[in-house]
Amino acid sequence: MTSQENFLQHCQQRIQPWLEQFLQQQNQLSEPLAAAMRYAVLNGGKRVRPALVYGACLACGGDMAQADSAAGAVELVHCYSLVHDDLPCMDDDDLRRGVPTCHKAFDEATALLAGDTLQALAFVALSQRGLSDSQKSQQVQKLALASSNMAVGQALDLAGEGQQLSIAQLEQIHRHKTGALITASVLMGAIAAGCTDTASLQALETYATKLGLAFQVHDDVLDVIGDTQKLGKQAGADAQHAKATYPALLGLAQAQQLATQLHDEAIFALKALGCKANALVWLADFLVDRDH
Numbered sequence: 001m002t003s004q005e006n007f008l009q010h011c012q013q014r015i016q017p018w019l020e021q022f023l024q025q026q027n028q029l030s031e032p033l034a035a036a037m038r039y040a041v042l043n044g045g046k047r048v049r050p051a052l053v054y055g056a057c058l059a060c061g062g063d064m065a066q067a068d069s070a071a072g073a074v075e076l077v078h079c080y081s082l083v084h085d086d087l088p089c090m091d092d093d094d095l096r097r098g099v100p101t102c103h104k105a106f107d108e109a110t111a112l113l114a115g116d117t118l119q120a121l122a123f124v125a126l127s128q129r130g131l132s133d134s135q136k137s138q139q140v141q142k143l144a145l146a147s148s149n150m151a152v153g154q155a156l157d158l159a160g161e162g163q164q165l166s167i168a169q170l171e172q173i174h175r176h177k178t179g180a181l182i183t184a185s186v187l188m189g190a191i192a193a194g195c196t197d198t199a200s201l202q203a204l205e206t207y208a209t210k211l212g213l214a215f216q217v218h219d220d221v222l223d224v225i226g227d228t229q230k231l232g233k234q235a236g237a238d239a240q241h242a243k244a245t246y247p248a249l250l251g252l253a254q255a256q257q258l259a260t261q262l263h264d265e266a267i268f269a270l271k272a273l274g275c276k277a278n279a280l281v282w283l284a285d286f287l288v289d290r291d292h
Helices: 003-024 031-042 048-059 064-085 108-126 133-159 167-177 179-192 198-225 246-250 252-269 271-289
Strands: none
Touching: 003 031, 003 048, 003 064, 003 108, 003 271, 031 064, 031 108, 048 064, 048 179, 048 198, 048 271, 064 108, 064 133, 064 179, 108 133, 133 167, 133 179, 167 179, 167 198, 167 246, 179 198, 198 246, 198 252, 198 271, 246 252, 252 271
């Protein structure tokens, strides 16, 4: 097993019980709603965003324990976004993580409320003890802005269906819809470690921006060449919804080259952080090599 697999698995094993315990501590008065939230959060997932939080914290000389709340919070926001994106009024998907989407397993109203609640609870998570008030405030600001930008990205994505978009327009969509939370994850990890060095923060932000775009380009590629069973969601959905994608605009081979180029630029940005950033390098490698 490679180091990247070891690190990602370690992060998965760390955040899973945290998420289980956190959700169990919340209001259980509506069992269907609580069950829908558990279904959306605990039923699989690569936990890439928590891993990025942990990796950035380590790159800044911190300890993983300092980053637990931020790691949990970004995953709650990510899961909320998936529940809402899958709704019939959005991307109208039936499959997520290899199982029926939340609104299919429950119903649309329960799924909508589950997403609403998960987003709110992310900020409850950030208010937990462990960091200074200043660190919490900075993390809240990063996550709130990312959540807002994700919604903007989804709106742009929906508006672009069936339209002939430019590469610049497509990049703008994905910097918001996908990249915003990836960037927030990395910066929140740095904040958890108490990093205030401007050069280090700028390097991490450049890494995250490049990686967020590489992630989406590779995701577009997988929608073309991937297998539904491995992906855990319906392959070919982008074409079905007439979405602009990197393979559609550039061609498959050039889109794959772009993902590699962006990956390399992300890694280059970490040079100044040295071996402390190894986990972030491993995660970047994983994200452009994955088959799901």
